[in-house]
Amino acid sequence: DAKTTQPTSMDCAEGRAANLPCNHSTISGNEYVYWYRQIHSQGPQYIIHGLKNNETNEMASLIITEDRKSSTLILPHATLRDTAVYYCIVLRTNFGNEKLTFGTGTRLTIIP
Amino acid sequence: GAVVSQHPSWVICKSGTSVKIECRSLDFQATTMFWYRQFPKQSLMLMATSNEGSKATYEQGVEKDKFLINHASLTLSTLTVTSAHPEDSSFYICRAAGTSGRNEQFFGPGTRLTVL
Numbered sequence: 001d002a003k004t005t006q007p008t009s010m011d012c013a014e015g016r017a018a019n020l021p022c023n024h025s026t027i028s029g030n031e032y033v034y035w036y037r038q039i040h041s042q043g044p045q046y047i048i049h050g051l052k053n054n055e056t057n058e059m060a061s062l063i064i065t066e067d068r069k070s071s072t073l074i075l076p077h078a079t080l081r082d083t084a085v086y087y088c089i090v091l092r093t094n095f096g097n098e099k100l101t102f103g104t105g106t107r108l109t110i111i112p
Numbered sequence: 113g114a115v116v117s118q119h120p121s122w123v124i125c126k127s128g129t130s131v132k133i134e135c136r137s138l139d140f141q142a143t144t145m146f147w148y149r150q151f152p153k154q155s156l157m158l159m160a161t162s163n164e165g166s167k168a169t170y171e172q173g174v175e176k177d178k179f180l181i182n183h184a185s186l187t188l189s190t191l192t193v194t195s196a197h198p199e200d201s202s203f204y205i206c207r208a209a210g211t212s213g214r215n216e217q218f219f220g221p222g223t224r225l226t227v228l
Binding site (some may be wrong): 038042043098 | 116118143144146148155156157158161203205207209210218219220221222224
């Protein structure tokens with residue numbers, strides 16, 4: 001699976017949009033980009049995933065560049081409860097039973 | 113939505129004892145269960161993968177005789193830490209995955225193990 005690179009930490013003001021970048025320059029054409037987050041002392045939570053097109057759900061938006069070498073997770077109106085570690089992961093399938101390998105992620109802190 | 117539960121949520125035990133952690137998928141059939149552990153300020157590390165009715169596949173460096181995994185049904189997997197030692201103190205998290213084609217995959221809330 002392609003490796004990903006994320007900033008170690010980011011801050012965002014409450015109510016503003018949080019934009020979390022991820023580089024996956026070695027991604028293959030059939031690999032998906034997944035985002036998860038982990039709030040302190042809890043299990044990870046699935047946020048969103050995509051292949052080529054931009055995606056949006058009730059939690060976030062995912063913007064994937066045309067060359068697919070990077071993506072951005074957008075939390076449109078960040079709240080204090082969005083403080084967490086965010087992980088960007090590249091997977092070969094969109095089935096649920098593939099191994100997930102977590103990197104170090106981005107620690108997002110929402111500032112009141 | 114789907115829920116995966118873990119029991120207990122936290123446990124404190126003496127060195128040398130064994131601890132069993134349960135992971136249950138509450139509203140879908142989990143054909144595959146993954147077990148992770150997470151040390152403080154570190155990322156999740158995959159320990160093993162188990163398919164219902166089969167032996168678990170362990171990641172490199174994880175002792176299969178120390179971390180016993182059972183996945184006897186489509187809704188329950190257990191991880192037993194045998195002869196636990198202080199260095200086994202960690203946050204253990206399961207992930208349950210189904211194959212209904214709806215990308216079902218959910219993590220449990222985690223179990224905090226402290227070995228004295």
